[in-house]
Amino acid sequence: MPTTIGCLSRVYVGEIPYLKYFIEHGIKIGIDTFYFVFPSDAHMGALSDIIKQYPDHCQIIVEDQGRNVNHALRIDIQSVKTDYLVSIDIDEFIYVPGDVRLGDYLAEKDISAARLKWIMSPRDFDEHTGPIEGFKGHTGKNLARTSLITGIKNPHSFDSTEEMPFSKDKGVKLVHYWGRSFEDIVIKCIYQNLPNRKRSSLEEMTDLVKQGKIPERLRVLASLASHENNRVLHNHMNHQLRDRALEQDLLKIASKTLLDDVEGLYRQFKAGLDYDTQVGAYPKLGNIYALGALLSE
Structure with missing residues (x-):
């Protein structure tokens, strides 16, 4: 059976111009299911219309009214059905060496958990039509087998009953477009x-x-x-x-x-x-x- 990857992301109305490209890039690298979390149904609108264009890949989770976008990631981990889970924002893009799917890469390298350190690639007026460039960021996000995760501690890390066996493999990159424009x-x-x-x-x-x-x-x-x-x-x-x-x-x-x-x-x-x-x-x-x-x- 192929190794499946889930992606947990918080969304707000300002992501309307960008969400489509995040989803399509994720599908290209092998994200099987996107779990999109809205802090309330008041934030859905046009965003849910975009998400519904990809019914085989996306699930919408609506949190209680009044929950802010940071708290919205604290979902029931039992609702995640994929083998792995990564928690990233819509302006963070994963890159996998070569043209292989992310799940295949993790299986080949026998990776159970990984710290995906940020490569910062902020943009203001430069379209950056050439190779994707960036510089080292101060932190990143985590990816792990879902079976190791007991909850979402914060946007940057998971809760677990045991110490995460983070791999030393540095092949998978996480580019943070801190400003897509x-x-x-x-x-x-x-x-x-x-x-x-x-x-x-x-x-x-x-x-x-x-x-x-x-x-x-x-x-x-x-x-x-x-x-x-x-x-x-x-x-x-x-x-x-x-x-x-x-x-x-x-x-x-x-x-x-x-x-x-x-x-x-x-x-x-x-x-x-x-x-x-x-x-x-x-x-x-x-x-x-x-x-x-x-x-x-």
Whole structure:
């Protein structure tokens, strides 16, 4: 029997321009079942319409009203029927050496669990039509046999009754597109109400722009997008990341004047960054929040 792979992902309305490409890439590398978790049915809409285009590969899990997107991953692990499970976000893409399916690779290498360290590949205005490039991130996500998992501890790790037997094999890569475009991060600033430092809203962004400032998430993108890439992945898995028309549909909630001002302030902030202290400090700082705090000083 083929080794089956499940992918657990949280979704919110801002993923409408990107979800299709995440699913199609996952199917290409051998994801058998996507478990998409919504924090409430109020977030479904057009997202569920996209997911329903792939009925053989996708399941929708709706959490209770009021659950935020971070908590939404705490699902009943018994509902996962695949041999393996990986928990990744829609902006994280797995790459497998060669053209083999992920399940076949894990079986061949006899891998029961793996830490998939991030390769950061942030984008703002550069389409990156050549080979996929990136640099080392500070953390990553876990993949493991479902039989070893007792629950979802947080977006980056699983609960288990025993120590995870993490493989030393480094063949499988996890590329984190921390910004699939400049518009992606603006959309996140407007729509993604995360309960952490990256939280913002259209109203908060508008107030910041009036002060000649940009949201912390955009400051972080400016730093990450200024990094010197030092890792190149093979081009055979190059793919599309976004639907520009759908991005523009989501951005219609904001005025053109505001969006132009945000872009102008972003470009100004990015041009003024000091590489050693404000760009090269990551990933040595240890996490994105520390980078955000540094850039807010």
